[in-house]
Amino acid sequence: MKKRSCFLSLAVSIALILSFALPAYSGKIQQELVSESTVEQVLKRGVLRVGMSTFVPWAMKDKNGELIGFEIDVAKKVAEDMGVKAEFIPTKWAGIIPALLTGKFDVIIGGMGIIPKRNLKVNFTIPYDYSGMSMVAHRELAKGFASLEDFNKPDVTIAVRIGSTAASAAKEFMPNAKIRMFDDEAQAYQELMNGKAHAVIGSAPTPAFHALKNPEKLFLPLSKTFTREPIGFAVRKGDSDTLNFFNSWIRFNQDNGWLKKQKHYWFETNEWEAMVQ
Amino acid sequence: MRYQKRKITGLDILLGLLLLCAFLYLAYRVRVGLQYKWNWEVIPRYLFRYDPEKERWVANLIMQGFFNTIRLSIWSTVLAMLFGTVMGFCRTGKSLFKRLLGGTYVEMIRNLPPLVLVFIFYFFVSDQIMPMLGVENFVRNASQTTRDVLTFLFAPPRFFSAFLSAMISLAIFEGAYITEIVRAGIQSVEKGQWEASSALGFSWWQQMRHIILPQAIQRILPALAGQFISVIKDSSIVSVISVQELTFQGMELMSATYLTFEIWITVSVLYLILTLTCSLAVEQLEIYMQRNQS
Numbered sequence: 001m002k003k004r005s006c007f008l009s010l011a012v013s014i015a016l017i018l019s020f021a022l023p024a025y026s027g028k029i030q031q032e033l034v035s036e037s038t039v040e041q042v043l044k045r046g047v048l049r050v051g052m053s054t055f056v057p058w059a060m061k062d063k064n065g066e067l068i069g070f071e072i073d074v075a076k077k078v079a080e081d082m083g084v085k086a087e088f089i090p091t092k093w094a095g096i097i098p099a100l101l102t103g104k105f106d107v108i109i110g111g112m113g114i115i116p117k118r119n120l121k122v123n124f125t126i127p128y129d130y131s132g133m134s135m136v137a138h139r140e141l142a143k144g145f146a147s148l149e150d151f152n153k154p155d156v157t158i159a160v161r162i163g164s165t166a167a168s169a170a171k172e173f174m175p176n177a178k179i180r181m182f183d184d185e186a187q188a189y190q191e192l193m194n195g196k197a198h199a200v201i202g203s204a205p206t207p208a209f210h211a212l213k214n215p216e217k218l219f220l221p222l223s224k225t226f227t228r229e230p231i232g233f234a235v236r237k238g239d240s241d242t243l244n245f246f247n248s249w250i251r252f253n254q255d256n257g258w259l260k261k262q263k264h265y266w267f268e269t270n271e272w273e274a275m276v277q
Numbered sequence: 278m279r280y281q282k283r284k285i286t287g288l289d290i291l292l293g294l295l296l297l298c299a300f301l302y303l304a305y306r307v308r309v310g311l312q313y314k315w316n317w318e319v320i321p322r323y324l325f326r327y328d329p330e331k332e333r334w335v336a337n338l339i340m341q342g343f344f345n346t347i348r349l350s351i352w353s354t355v356l357a358m359l360f361g362t363v364m365g366f367c368r369t370g371k372s373l374f375k376r377l378l379g380g381t382y383v384e385m386i387r388n389l390p391p392l393v394l395v396f397i398f399y400f401f402v403s404d405q406i407m408p409m410l411g412v413e414n415f416v417r418n419a420s421q422t423t424r425d426v427l428t429f430l431f432a433p434p435r436f437f438s439a440f441l442s443a444m445i446s447l448a449i450f451e452g453a454y455i456t457e458i459v460r461a462g463i464q465s466v467e468k469g470q471w472e473a474s475s476a477l478g479f480s481w482w483q484q485m486r487h488i489i490l491p492q493a494i495q496r497i498l499p500a501l502a503g504q505f506i507s508v509i510k511d512s513s514i515v516s517v518i519s520v521q522e523l524t525f526q527g528m529e530l531m532s533a534t535y536l537t538f539e540i541w542i543t544v545s546v547l548y549l550i551l552t553l554t555c556s557l558a559v560e561q562l563e564i565y566m567q568r569n570q571s
Contacts (some may be wrong), residue, residue: 029361045417060533063322065338087435088527091519095400099519102404177402186531193313210535214314274535 037241038106039082046084048079051103053093056206057266058111062275070266074128075109077258078249094163094183097121099180100234108234111203113165115229123239124232125246126258131226133169136207136218137199138192145221151199152176159188159197165203169227192215203229205267239256313538320539323530339540342526343547346430349444349522350509356448357508358501361455368460371481379456386453391514395446399518403442413438436521443515443522449509458504462497463489495566502559506552513548523547 034040042048045076049054052059052071059069067088079086089105100108113131114124145151151158152174160166162181170179180197189210191197200207204225209217233246242245253259266272309314326337335342368379386394405411416427416434424434432440466489474488516525527544531537 003315047417047435054529054532056533060543061529064326064328065323065341089439089519090521090525092517094434095518098400102400103408139465184532186528186535189535190537 044241050075051105051108052110113229122234128250130233133227134204157197342523346523353447357451360452364456365459398446407438443520462493
């Protein structure tokens with residue numbers, strides 16, 4: 001009897017201690033998580049480091065060497081709303097996710113399509129924009145081609161940017177075609193202009209811009225985009241505070257129409273072209 | 278020898294004509310085959326632009342990259358010389374451990390493609406080292422003057438740690454070649470010099486400092502200067518880790534403007550200006566050294 005009560009009191013006291021200690025402990029963890037979240041770090045530093053890659057008209061350098069574009073406007077607005085400065089870190093597209101993971105910057109705002117495979121490595125916000133794949137083709141080489149099926153032949157060469165969603169779209173919709181990957185979009189378009197590729201796949205509206213610029217050599221075989229992709233910010237995993245902040249920011253600016261206005265300016269007008277060349 | 282009078286023979290004229298034909302054919306192919314729309318007028322604007330705020334001409338994208346390439350090359354060479362000298366001493370040292378250390382370094386680095394090395398260093402090593410040293414915070418929190426000096430000497434705060442990684446990985450890579458140059462220089466000094474100085478009771482360090490190095494340095498200096506040219510060329514590799522040097526800026530501009538040919542030609546001309554100037558300097562140095570020796 002004695003022994004049993006002793007055991008019981010021990011158990012009760014341990015339970016008591018734990019019940020006090022555990023909430024305190026988890027509270028501390030929570031505090032640590034909050035203070036270590038990217039949002040807090042950014043506020044402390046006073047600088048939001050944004051990873052991006054040149055991609056007309058999402059982000060590009062203007063005549064004065066300043067960055068302009070849809071993504072640049074978005075990132076600047078995010079930073080402004082946070083009360084910090086935006087700092088852009090131009091990064092090669094192929095290495096942009098590793099660079100985010102290793103902390104070279106806080107967030108990727110670079111027209112990154114939300115695809116499940118990428119999502120395994122990073123966290124995505126809700127989409128702030130939708131993009132689609134479109135295609136521009138060589139007038140002589142791809143004469144008479146008018147559907148995706150026409151391009152899905154072994155003797156057709158398609159040029160795309162490596163690691164982009166265009167590359168996976170090309171593989172999915174044209175598995176039989178030869179696909180050539182380039183580090184930059186410019187190289188892919190150059191290949192098309194040289195007549196070495198039948199078509200280039202890229203995010204709308206860039207292919208259409210190229211067709212407009214070189215109407216005697218290029219044309220648009222498809223009238224519409226053939227995919228629809230959500231575009232989100234990418235952040236490191238395990239940071240729900242940051243994710244929540246960006247999500248709310250996107251919802252807020254979607255509802256007040258700011259995102260739509262910006263999108264219209266960069267994608268449906270070409271008033272900005274004079275700033276680049 | 279150098280001032281021998283040159284005669285122009287029929288063969289020279291023939292070769293010249295053939296070269297001219299080849300060049301013209303190439304130009305014709307570019308014109309007809311590529312149907313490329315040349316647009317040279319915009320290039321000067323990307324070299325320098327007038328800044329209305331500061332009321333003076335400032336370097337634009339390409340020239341910024343050009344200066345970054347120079348910065349990167351100079352610092353990498355300085356660091357590589359340090360690595361190379363230490364490892365070169367190791368390789369010619371007496372202890373087996375040192376020789377193995379030097380040997381491993383040289384063989385490892387020289388047998389890896391520089392591109393792979395840069396990636397490994399950037400994604401694995403620099404991410405462990407840079408945050409540990411707190412480089413970025415240090416630069417950000419530094420005073421305005423310090424920051425300006427660092428920006429002038431290295432890179433602006435946001436590119437600082439990438440610049441350091443690039444600098445160190447280039448230095449490690451080039452250091453392996455400099456090690457071999459230093460080793461060859463030391464070993465080229467006749468054995469008798471070692472023996473004589475040893476007989477005079479010099480310690481290893483005294484032998485090195487007073488007898489061997491003064492002779493070795495004279496022999497390795499031209500080779501070292503030549504290695505500097507290699508560093509300039511190899512520095513284009515670090516464009517893959519988004520260091521804002523000449524090649525990277527060229528590529529960025531190309532993705533924005535799609536002026537592929539104009540930009541690549543401009544970039545190669547700029548590299549040539551840099552490397553050819555250095556080559557000439559090395560040549561002069563060699564002549565000077567030869568004159569001093571005889």
